[in-house]
Amino acid sequence: MAHAAGVRLPYERLPKSVLGWVDRALGSSVVSAVTQQGGFSPGVAARLVTRTGRRAFLKAVGSSLNPNSPTLFRNEIAAMQGLAAHSSPHIPFLYDVYDDGDWVGLLMEDIDGYLPPHPWHPGDAGRVLDALSELTAALQPSPWAEAPAAAVRSEAYLSRWELVIADGLGVPSWMAGREEEFAELARVGRAALAEGDGLVHWDLRADNILLTEQRVVFVDWAHAATGAAWTDTVILHADMRGAVELPALPDDVGITGFIAAVAGGQWWGSHQPAPAGLPTVRAWQRESALLHLDWLRERLSS
Numbered sequence: 222m223a224h225a226a227g228v229r230l231p232y233e234r235l236p237k238s239v240l241g242w243v244d245r246a247l248g249s250s251v252v253s254a255v256t257q258q259g260g261f262s263p264g265v266a267a268r269l270v271t272r273t274g275r276r277a278f279l280k281a282v283g284s285s286l287n288p289n290s291p292t293l294f295r296n297e298i299a300a301m302q303g304l305a306a307h308s309s310p311h312i313p314f315l316y317d318v319y320d321d322g323d324w325v326g327l328l329m330e331d332i333d334g335y336l337p338p339h340p341w342h343p344g345d346a347g348r349v350l351d352a353l354s355e356l357t358a359a360l361q362p363s364p365w366a367e368a369p370a371a372a373v374r375s376e377a378y379l380s381r382w383e384l385v386i387a388d389g390l391g392v393p394s395w396m397a398g399r400e401e402e403f404a405e406l407a408r409v410g411r412a413a414l415a416e417g418d419g420l421v422h423w424d425l426r427a428d429n430i431l432l433t434e435q436r437v438v439f440v441d442w443a444h445a446a447t448g449a450a451w452t453d454t455v456i457l458h459a460d461m462r463g464a465v466e467l468p469a470l471p472d473d474v475g476i477t478g479f480i481a482a483v484a485g486g487q488w489w490g491s492h493q494p495a496p497a498g499l500p501t502v503r504a505w506q507r508e509s510a511l512l513h514l515d516w517l518r519e520r521l522s523s
Contacts, residue, residue, distance in 0.1 A: 229257075229263065229265065230265050230286060231254075232251070232256065236283070238324070239324050243279060246317040247271050247277055248271070249271035249273040249275060251269050252270060253269065253270040254270075263290065263498030263499065264281050264286055265279060265281045265326075266279070269331070276331040277316060277330065278331045280327045281324060282325060282326075283325075284323055286497075289496075291324070293443040294325040297442045297445070298315075298320070298325070298327060299365065299368075300365055301442055302318075303363075303365025303368065304364060304420075307359065307364050309356060311436070311437055312438065312439065312442075313332060313438055314329060315327065316328040316329060332440075334432050336431065336432075337432060340463070340465075341460070341461045341465050346465045346467075349432075349437055350457070351437075353425070353453055353457060357419065357454070361418070362419060362420075363420035363447050365420055365445070368447050369446045369447070370415060370446060371414055371415075371423055371448040371452065372414040372415035375446070379479075379483070380407065380411070381490070382400060382481075385485060388492070393514060395518060403481050406477065406478045407478055409477075410478025411482055412475070412478075413476070413478060414449050414452060416475075417448045419450050421453050422442060422444070422456075423456070424443070424444040425457040451470070455476055455480065456483075459480075459483070459512060462516060472520075477520045480513055480516055481517050483513050487506045488514070490506045491503050
């Protein structure tokens with residue numbers, strides 16, 4: 222499944238206060254900044270090298286670029302600080318953070334790896350699924366005690382079948398007239414999601430994963446929350462679906478309901494105006510919705 226992307230801000234256009242913090246935190250002035258593509262944020266995402274040769278990865282955003290992004294970055298800071306004591310090789314090391322009330326930034330280790338190509342390759346998919354299984358087990362229960370519950374924080378997103386119905390939005394022909402059925406199935410999925418107390422990434426896609434010869438690293442923890450142990454596996458299967466042969470997921474009504482909830486969230490979202498700085502997100506949401514609906518039809522007919 223293709224990905225949407227934000228319009229990245231060049232490192233040099235950051236406010237002077239943020240640039241100064243970076244130099245102080247790294248102990249030397251930055252001489253090279255290479256913007257990285259992918260992801261939804263319209264802020265800076267750059268690999269940095271200082272005059273002394275120190276390397277780091279910077280994420281930074283301000284409310285002028287997108288009013289919601291600083292809140293997501295603050296959530297990621299809290300998640301990364303909670304994960305820091307875990308010292309997992311699957312999580313990047315956090316060096317320092319910045320927050321002046323408007324601009325928010327994170328400085329992390331610069332991982333010399335690559336994003337898994339999309340469509341997925343079988344070898345990459347196998348490595349990532351194995352690493353995710355290890356990390357999921359390690360994050361039960363959540364090492365971030367104050368983590369929000371995914372089912373609560375994302376309740377509106379996971380309840381959008383009600384909006385699809387209220388707005389009279391058209392749906393694929395195979396499910397026409399069954400919208401109430403899918404709204405109820407989504408409620409079952411939300412309840413199953415809420416039963417979990419492990420920390421989940423909640424946004425696993427190929428462009429949020431880095432591979433090296435020794436490591437599989439899951440990055441961009443802005444949406445981290447507590448949820449059922451199967452949550453990230455289901456999300457990642459959606460990203461891999463159609464590209465590689467995947468292990469069967471349990472015939473669990475909670476999982477099926479979660480897939481229905483995501484499908485509704487994406488379907489309604491795809492019909493809304495694009496948010497500031499994210500011009501491709503609605504096309505991506507439609508593609509994602511259709512994928513989840515196809516997956517849902519498969520599970521319901523088996």
